[in-house]
Amino acid sequence: MNSRLTDETITMNGYELIRNQFKNKDTAFTQEEREAHGLVGLIPPCVETIEQQVARCEVQWKELNTVMDKFIYLYHLQQANETLYFKFLLTHIEETLPIVYTPTVGAACVQYSDIWRSWPKGMYLNASMAGSIRKILDNWYNEVDIIVVTDGTRILGLGDIGINGHGIPVGKLALYTVGAGFDPSRVLPITLDLGTNNDPLSPFYMGSRDGHPDEDKYVAYIDEFVAAVKDKWSSCVLQFEDFSKVHAFELLERYRYENRTFNDDIQGTGCIAAATFVNACRATNTTPRDHRFIFLGAGAGGVGVAEALAQLLVGPDYTIEQARKHFYLVDSRGLVTTADEANLAANEHKRPYARDDVPAGTPVRTLMDVVKYAKPTALMGLSTIPGSFTKEIIGEACKNTERPIIFALSNPTSKCEILAQQCSDYSHGKAVYASGSPMPDVDFEGRKIPQYQCNNMYVFPGIGHGAMLAQAKIITEEMISAAATACAKYVPDEEVVKGVLLPRLKDIREISAHVAAAVMEVAFEQGHAMAERPADLVQYARDHQWKVQY
Ligand SMILES: NC(=O)c1ccc[n+]([C@@H]2O[C@H](COP(=O)([O-])OP(=O)(O)OC[C@H]3O[C@@H](n4cnc5c(N)ncnc54)[C@H](O)[C@@H]3O)[C@@H](O)[C@H]2O)c1
Ligand SMILES: O=C(O)C[C@H](O)C(=O)O
Ligand SMILES: [Mg+2]
Numbered sequence: 001m002n003s004r005l006t007d008e009t010i011t012m013n014g015y016e017l018i019r020n021q022f023k024n025k026d027t028a029f030t031q032e033e034r035e036a037h038g039l040v041g042l043i044p045p046c047v048e049t050i051e052q053q054v055a056r057c058e059v060q061w062k063e064l065n066t067v068m069d070k071f072i073y074l075y076h077l078q079q080a081n082e083t084l085y086f087k088f089l090l091t092h093i094e095e096t097l098p099i100v101y102t103p104t105v106g107a108a109c110v111q112y113s114d115i116w117r118s119w120p121k122g123m124y125l126n127a128s129m130a131g132s133i134r135k136i137l138d139n140w141y142n143e144v145d146i147i148v149v150t151d152g153t154r155i156l157g158l159g160d161i162g163i164n165g166h167g168i169p170v171g172k173l174a175l176y177t178v179g180a181g182f183d184p185s186r187v188l189p190i191t192l193d194l195g196t197n198n199d200p201l202s203p204f205y206m207g208s209r210d211g212h213p214d215e216d217k218y219v220a221y222i223d224e225f226v227a228a229v230k231d232k233w234s235s236c237v238l239q240f241e242d243f244s245k246v247h248a249f250e251l252l253e254r255y256r257y258e259n260r261t262f263n264d265d266i267q268g269t270g271c272i273a274a275a276t277f278v279n280a281c282r283a284t285n286t287t288p289r290d291h292r293f294i295f296l297g298a299g300a301g302g303v304g305v306a307e308a309l310a311q312l313l314v315g316p317d318y319t320i321e322q323a324r325k326h327f328y329l330v331d332s333r334g335l336v337t338t339a340d341e342a343n344l345a346a347n348e349h350k351r352p353y354a355r356d357d358v359p360a361g362t363p364v365r366t367l368m369d370v371v372k373y374a375k376p377t378a379l380m381g382l383s384t385i386p387g388s389f390t391k392e393i394i395g396e397a398c399k400n401t402e403r404p405i406i407f408a409l410s411n412p413t414s415k416c417e418i419l420a421q422q423c424s425d426y427s428h429g430k431a432v433y434a435s436g437s438p439m440p441d442v443d444f445e446g447r448k449i450p451q452y453q454c455n456n457m458y459v460f461p462g463i464g465h466g467a468m469l470a471q472a473k474i475i476t477e478e479m480i481s482a483a484a485t486a487c488a489k490y491v492p493d494e495e496v497v498k499g500v501l502l503p504r505l506k507d508i509r510e511i512s513a514h515v516a517a518a519v520m521e522v523a524f525e526q527g528h529a530m531a532e533r534p535a536d537l538v539q540y541a542r543d544h545q546w547k548v549q550y
Helices: 014-019 031-036 050-063 067-080 082-091 093-100 104-110 133-137 162-180 215-232 245-255 264-284 300-313 320-324 341-346 348-353 367-374 391-398 420-427 460-470 477-489 505-525 537-543
Strands: 123-126 146-150 187-193 237-240 261-263 293-296 327-331 378-381 405-408 432-435 442-444 447-449
Touching: 050 067, 050 082, 067 082, 067 093, 067 104, 082 093, 082 162, 093 104, 093 162, 093 505, 104 162, 123 133, 133 215, 146 162, 162 187, 162 460, 162 505, 187 215, 215 245, 237 245, 237 264, 237 460, 245 261, 245 264, 245 300, 245 348, 261 264, 264 300, 264 405, 264 432, 264 460, 264 477, 293 300, 293 367, 300 320, 300 327, 300 348, 300 378, 300 477, 327 348, 327 367, 341 348, 367 391, 391 420, 405 420, 420 432, 420 442, 460 477, 460 505, 460 537, 477 505, 505 537
Parallel strands: 123 187, 146 187, 146 237, 237 261, 293 327, 293 378, 378 405, 405 432
Antiparallel strands: 442 447
16 A cells, blocks of 8 residues: 555656655665665665654654644655654654644644745645646646545634635645545645635735635536546545535535535534534433534534434434424524524525424523523534633533533634533533543543544544445445444443543544444445455455555
8 A cells, every 4th residue: 555665666766756755765765775766875874764763753843832833844744754744643643633633724724825835735726727627637646545625715613714724635634644544645635716705914825815706607616626536536535625604515415426525524523423422422321312402503514413413313213303303503693493584595504403493582592592492401512603602501501411411613722612621610520521623631620531522533534435445436424424333332331431432543543444444334235335345344444554654
């Protein structure tokens, strides 16, 4: 699986070889390799192991003062030597993921054009390229197994930041390699620079300053893009990321029945929230049907999570309509109800959750109103409104149940509805909490309580890998829910009863192998797989992970 020195490499001269980020080993080139490939004199004479190189990185890392310095350091390292970069990430996963991924990637995106240092990572397609996208894809230098594409219109909770959002597909793809072992030379981050409605303040902004194209032009452009990708790399997985809810649902419906594609914010988030919620139920000795859910935020993430959780309640004797009655979605206009037809007409994705049973005169405008009315046992935050789960809200939720389940999923940390320590303090340690961005341990009565990051990073690498390995024609809801079950099950009963909601990040490769196997299993069962079925799916996934070694 690795892009090691090959015959093709031998045709590169020494200088090209050390400038090739996928083949470069720097001081780890052996003497023989140096002589064979014209490298003698081009690198310092010592020969080091990758472990020695990592040790040097560790010292340099400690010297860096700010998270942005660390972000830039890692970008440079990746640019110089991908193998060393991924070795460093995997050796220091808990320290480095919050830099290459949320929350620091969010801060980096906001300043992306300003901190830019000629990083050729991926492709940028703009409106003027309409009609030529297929030809332009030929400019990419390699085969591609997976693409993460954004249009920059809803980057984390930071809004429409246009081309600056490119850090997100880059970060997601780093996770595809860290998590599921995608070969980094075969992943492609793409930003569709179709303008931004926000005025980019920086004089260095690198994207189009125009507003967005009209709806017909926009959809025609995405159609052309999807068709071009399929024509150029017929077997690659296409992941949509951080598209505004205006388009996220519509594009998912448009392409999911004929393409190997999924939307991470809707489906990946639903998947990890379902896995985490299942474990929260195991931890609290409850069943999903015991719960009443309030969601703050009814966008791509909110409705994606609601739908995935509602499916947990469905059974032979319980329909999806009955399940949805457990849910109360609150958006910027208050509780989503059938009375607000204008809201539903503009946001069809909310309609299945619109309540039609609120007694006339009941106040449901604010979150507190709805909490008092619906008496939730679970609160889900996907609103981008920091601090919206206040002490009073948590206090009210604690009246309804011994152990309220509180997921504050908005990213980055600056947008989080409630921090872990606050949730513990306000609920006197009763709440079962998870957050979208990483949180430090909580101090509860002198004890350190570890925290769990309910983030789609646990599952999207395995979903993509499983779809790729099975050569699944499409990615179905059943595959996604099998992925959730595999992730939840990865935490054994004895851990769950202690309150462990998610597996440890250091096990991400193993978790991803199980998630990929679950996806493949369903792909074979449903007849969507074009690959031949291997005997042991988990082992097959493991065997097809790019190994981080020279
Ligand atoms: N943890 C994860 O894995 C994960 C995954 C996806 C999204 N997210 C995060 O969830 C957040 C929302 O993402 P999204 O894709 O759903 O965004 P979105 O723009 O589609 O939806 C945001 C929702 O919040 C609502 N909202 C805005 N202001 C509000 C207010 N004052 N009161 C109540 N509701 C309000 C909007 O009406 C909308 O329904 C983002 O911060 C994103 O980073 C986290
Ligand atoms: O990017 C993340 O950290 C998760 C999610 O996809 C998001 O949009 O917030
Ligand atoms: Mg996202």
